[in-house]
Amino acid sequence: MKRYGHGLVLGKFYPPHAGHHHLVRTAADRxxxxxxxxxxxxxxxxxxxxxxxxxxxxxxxxxxxxxxxDIPVDVNDPAVWDAHMAVFRAAVPGRVDAVFTSEAYGEELGRRFGAESVCVDPGRSVFPVSGTAVRKDPVGCWDFLEPPVRAALARRVVVLGAESTGTTTMAWALAEHYRRRGGVWARTRYVPEYGREFSEHKLTALRTLHPGASWEEVTFASKEFPLIARRQAQLEEEAARAGSPVVFCDTDAFATTIWHERYMGGLYPAAHEPRRQHLWLLTDHTGVGFEDDGLRDGEHLRPWMTGRFREELARTGRRTVELTGPHERRLATAVAAVDALIGEGWDLADPLPETP
Structure with a gap:
């Protein structure tokens, strides 16, 4: 099989999918x-x-x-070709020996680069997918996407609320609900609350020094909250990269700002993490019994915390649904909200039109 010095693959990659990657790997091998x-x-x-x-x-x-x-596409217009080539040449100014494509315009592209045109799987038989198909139906094309693209497209749902209001139970139940749908949904991920793990470590560390120490004796430093927020965001990103088109998070970096107020009594000490989530489900404390699991002591603060979550969610313009009543009603409300979010689709804009 003929080999080349410098090869070129160009495209929109909007978004990249398995067919694109097959083209690039084929070209790289040659x-x-x-x-x-x-x-x-x-x-x-x-x-x-x-x-x-x-x-x-x-x-x-x-x-x-x-x-x-931003030049419109018209493969039959030499002037349009000239304009595109000026853009391509500015980005790739050196010699090109071979141009690899899966498109009919590959021959003309190669000619204009003074390079050989190599056509790879023009019938899309190896990976039956296209950028148009992905934009139209990301869920149906999910298995053709690599982890970073999945992370960018996954719908991220956050369950948050005051202590002992069922956030963990709800996030886990939602993940289980969507896993049972099977297919691509079977990989739906649940992201645990890192702040709880962090708190457990703090209590364990304190007890190594003072056996029998209780949660009330644990103290926090303001600088610890940004660390918790960053680790929470990392866990969420890992889940979004590996999971289905929806990921359920037991709290998020935003919620950490309210927990900072609860424990430190002041404003959050660092800039907020970039917003990548799409829906927040607020668990109301009303009618939910308080369970002291050894890491809780704020039953009297629950109304305040629920109010602060509600205020900040509204102030920052986050899409929010409140969950009230018994668990079954809360779950039904949450599923309806998530289904509505997914049903809206991804609303990816069409690329510039191509003249036939």
């Missing part, structure tokens, strides 16, 4: 070095920076560069 050019238009929903980062992660041995290309 070239001494390979450049992947990500061409994004301003009208598209997924940023150029993200697409470049995703391709670099999946193909660490390949040079990946990006450019904005």
């Amino acid at each position: 070239c001494e070095r390979l450049t992947v050019l990500v061409c994004a238009a301003s009208v598209e929903s997924l940023s150029l920076e993200d697409r470049v980062a995703w391709m670099r992660e999946v193909h660490p041995g390949v040079r990946v560069v990006g450019t904005v290309d």
